[in-house]
Amino acid sequence: NAGVTQTPKFQVLKTGQSMTLQCAQDMNHEYMSWYRQDPGMGLRLIHYSVGAGITDQGEVPNGYNVSRSTTEDFPLRLLSAAPSQTSVYFCASSYSRPGRGGNQPQHFGDGTRLSIL
Amino acid sequence: GENVEQHPSTLSVQEGDSAVIKCTYSDSASNYFPWYKQELGKRPQLIIDIRSNVGEKKDQRIAVTLNKTAKHFSLHITETQPEDSAVYFCAAPNYGGSQGNLIFGKGTKLSVKP
Numbered sequence: 001n002a003g004v005t006q007t008p009k010f011q012v013l014k015t016g017q018s019m020t021l022q023c024a025q026d027m028n029h030e031y032m033s034w035y036r037q038d039p040g041m042g043l044r045l046i047h048y049s050v051g052a053g054i055t056d057q058g059e060v061p062n063g064y065n066v067s068r069s070t071t072e073d074f075p076l077r078l079l080s081a082a083p084s085q086t087s088v089y090f091c092a093s094s095y096s097r098p099g100r101g102g103n104q105p106q107h108f109g110d111g112t113r114l115s116i117l
Numbered sequence: 118g119e120n121v122e123q124h125p126s127t128l129s130v131q132e133g134d135s136a137v138i139k140c141t142y143s144d145s146a147s148n149y150f151p152w153y154k155q156e157l158g159k160r161p162q163l164i165i166d167i168r169s170n171v172g173e174k175k176d177q178r179i180a181v182t183l184n185k186t187a188k189h190f191s192l193h194i195t196e197t198q199p200e201d202s203a204v205y206f207c208a209a210p211n212y213g214g215s216q217g218n219l220i221f222g223k224g225t226k227l228s229v230k231p
Binding site: 033035040041042043044045048058059090097098099100105106107108109110111 | 123126147148149151159160161162163166206208209210211212216217218219220221222223224
């Protein structure tokens with residue numbers, strides 16, 4: 001049982017490049033989410049999914065796309081990288097949305113440290 | 118939507134002293150309040166959570182209290198140890214905008230001096 005696995009751990013991109021951050025969980029969790037963490041800003045929700053085929057926007061969705069073709073995987077795509085997207089990205093999962101259905105705790109991955117030059 | 122404010126942003130205590138971190142929230146419908154600990158370079162990890170039907174929950178040296186009337190909840194760490202040094206985040210669900218997704222406070226950096 002690996003929990004939540006994120007790849008890569010580190011990445012450097014040039015402005016305008018695109019890339020996909022991978023996230024996979026093996027706990028059969030329905031709810032998955034992506035956060036970005038910037039100094040002094042806490043964790044801000046980018047996109048989330050309540051099940052395969054269902055995604056929605058969070059607080060800061062601009063410049064990012066997601067898809068959920070399987071229960072296990074929830075990739076985050078940067079369409080055209082900008083320096084403002086330099087951040088640490090965390091993927092998290094739980095059985096259900098944290099504020100509904102029994103208040104399930106979220107499990108986080110180790111994060112991807114992304115620098116955009 | 119939900120707004121979560123966390124204070125203080127930094128906290129320094131001597132080993133053995135107590136530490137208290139306070140969060141306020143705005144959505145009166147919020148009913149779940151987790152606390153996460155993040156060590157330097159690591160993932161956030163849940164350390165304790167409380168649901169709205171109780172006022173206090175304890176787990177060894179840590180406790181969380183909830184005041185629904187005043188819309189605030191606090192993390193209490195007693196007999197602090199150097200390994201308690203980390204950034205602590207509170208969170209509350211947002212029922213207005215994102216329908217139950219967690220909104221996080223900006224974090225408190227706790228330093229425990231030996």
